Amino acid sequence: MSQLPLPRTVHALRAVIVLGVILIMALDIAFRGTHRGIVAALAGVAALPLFLPHDRRQSLLTGGATLGAALFLGAMEWRDRPIVIIATLANIILLTVLAHYLGRTLSEATTDVAEPGSQRNASTRIGHVCVELRTLPMLADGKMSADFCDLRSTAFGARLLVVDFMGKDTATQEKASSLLYRWARAAGEAPGLGELARHLDGLLAEDDLFAKAVLVDIAHDGTTVLLCCGHPPPLVVQNGTAHPLDLVSLLPPLGLFNLVHEDIPIYATTVALSPGRRLFLHTDGASAALDADGASYPLATRLGSLDGLAPGPCLDQMAAELRQHMEGCARDEALLLLIECTAPSAASVAPLHSTPREEAALDTP
Numbered sequence: 407m408s409q410l411p412l413p414r415t416v417h418a419l420r421a422v423i424v425l426g427v428i429l430i431m432a433l434d435i436a437f438r439g440t441h442r443g444i445v446a447a448l449a450g451v452a453a454l455p456l457f458l459p460h461d462r463r464q465s466l467l468t469g470g471a472t473l474g475a476a477l478f479l480g481a482m483e484w485r486d487r488p489i490v491i492i493a494t495l496a497n498i499i500l501l502t503v504l505a506h507y508l509g510r511t512l513s514e515a516t517t518d519v520a521e522p523g524s525q526r527n528a529s530t531r532i533g534h535v536c537v538e539l540r541t542l543p544m545l546a547d548g549k550m551s552a553d554f555c556d557l558r559s560t561a562f563g564a565r566l567l568v569v570d571f572m573g574k575d576t577a578t579q580e581k582a583s584s585l586l587y588r589w590a591r592a593a594g595e596a597p598g599l600g601e602l603a604r605h606l607d608g609l610l611a612e613d614d615l616f617a618k619a620v621l622v623d624i625a626h627d628g629t630t631v632l633l634c635c636g637h638p639p640p641l642v643v644q645n646g647t648a649h650p651l652d653l654v655s656l657l658p659p660l661g662l663f664n665l666v667h668e669d670i671p672i673y674a675t676t677v678a679l680s681p682g683r684r685l686f687l688h689t690d691g692a693s694a695a696l697d698a699d700g701a702s703y704p705l706a707t708r709l710g711s712l713d714g715l716a717p718g719p720c721l722d723q724m725a726a727e728l729r730q731h732m733e734g735c736a737r738d739e740a741l742l743l744l745i746e747c748t749a750p751s752a753a754s755v756a757p758l759h760s761t762p763r764e765e766a767a768l769d770t771p
Contacts, residue, residue: 423468426451427475434479443490445479448472449497455505469502529718530557532564534748535624538717540725542691542740553689553739556586560594566622567593568741569660570637570689571615581615599623599633600672603660607635610661619660620687628679628747633672635660638693641686641706642677643744648686648709651677679747684717691740692728703731717744 430451434444452472455465476498480491528539537557555568567589571578588609589602596602599621610616618636625631632640632651636659639650655673657663663670679685686709693705708727712720721742728740 423451423454423471426454427471431475431479435482443483443487445476445483446490446494448476448479449494449501452498452501453505456501456508465502465505469498469505473498473502532557532559533626534628535564536717536746536748537566538721538744540721540742542725542728542742553691553741554582554586555687555741555743556589558590558593562597562623563626564624565593566620566624566743566745568620568622568637568687568689568743570618570741572617578615581610581613582617585609585617599631599674603633603635603657603672604663607660607663611664614661616659616661618690622685622687622745624679624745624747629676630679630685630745631674631676633657633674636662638688638690641709643684643686643709643713644682646710646713648706648713650706651675651685679745681746681748683746684713685745687741687743687745689739689741692742697731697733703728717746720744 427448430444430447437444449472452469455468473495476491476494480495484491528537530537530539539555553570555566557564557566559565569582569585571582585606589606592602592605596605602621603619606619616636620635620637620640621633623631634640634653635657639653639656641648642651652675654675655671657670657672658666677685688705692703694702696702708724709720712723715723721744724742728742
């Protein structure tokens with residue numbers, strides 16, 4: 407799995423941490439005779455990992471570096487300012503433990519399905535929600551487009567984001583990373599998909615970028631609410647057939663809401679995923695896959711034919727057929743996802759989400 411490209415602000419903040427430790431050490435040594443106690447500022451450096459994307463290793467490295475610097479400087483001032491040194495060391499240790507604990511807690515509560523530019527197969531479960539993923543890399547020039555998906559557990563249920571960026575350059579990849587981090591935070595805070603969509607739309611509009619996307623909210627009972635933003639409708643798979651979901655409305659791509667309407671109304675579509683009924687999502691790389699003769703891959707037909715297979719083998723077969731169909735002529739990366747809900751057992755605990763849903767829900771900001 408390739409590493410997730412980080413936003414520039416994250417790299418900048420990490421540089422600030424390193425330079426901050428060096429600067430504070432230099433100032434404390436230079437002004438030790440007249441302004442003693444500058445070492446206490448190291449506690450502020452130890453707090454910076456709280457503002458970075460959650461990374462337990464990052465918090466431990468920062469805490470270890472600042473603690474080492476504080477011990478070195480404190481040894482020179484111990485006799486004159488023992489209380490300052492002790493308080494500084496205690497603050498650094500406390501902030502490091504806090505950042506490490508928060509990173510561990512949030513990473514355990516978060517399950518990512520894919521990352522921008524990654525090539526991976528995954529099978530993920532949150533409660534009764536099962537998501538199977540397969541990716542097809544772009545073969546034309548060795549690069550990867552910024553398509554990604556992310557599944558996570560929230561207080562509102564299991565939430566899934568599928569994004570298909572149009573660009574493939576470095577700037578688009580960085581924006582995809584930034585979008586993923588913003589989604590990771592907003593998904594656990596926004597009560598509705600409409601609010602989430604507006605939030606992500608505003609982020610892309612700031613940089614004149616846009617992306618096709620699907621936002622999905624899945625309750626414990628299989629009730630699934632989704633928004634399609636410039637993205638083709640998902641396919642409902644049941645009884646050996648697959649057909650496009652009848653959407654209440656199709657929104658423009660994220661980043662283009664204001665070009666359609668200053669305060670565009672957002673209508674969500676609801677579908678029930680009972681056992682034996684699946685939802686298939688994909689990016690354009692699958693639907694636009696052409697063979698050497700210019701023929702499209704029969705996505706819906708093959709999906710219906712493979713309905714008798716478990717999600718994993720089903721997508722494995724489709725991925726193999728798509729690779730053979732494209733015969734090295736792939737122009738884009740493709741994500742294939744199957745979502746299904748298993749029947750809850752009698753020993754099930756409290757549901758992830760208990761708010762009733764309507765067939766057509768209007769989500770206002």
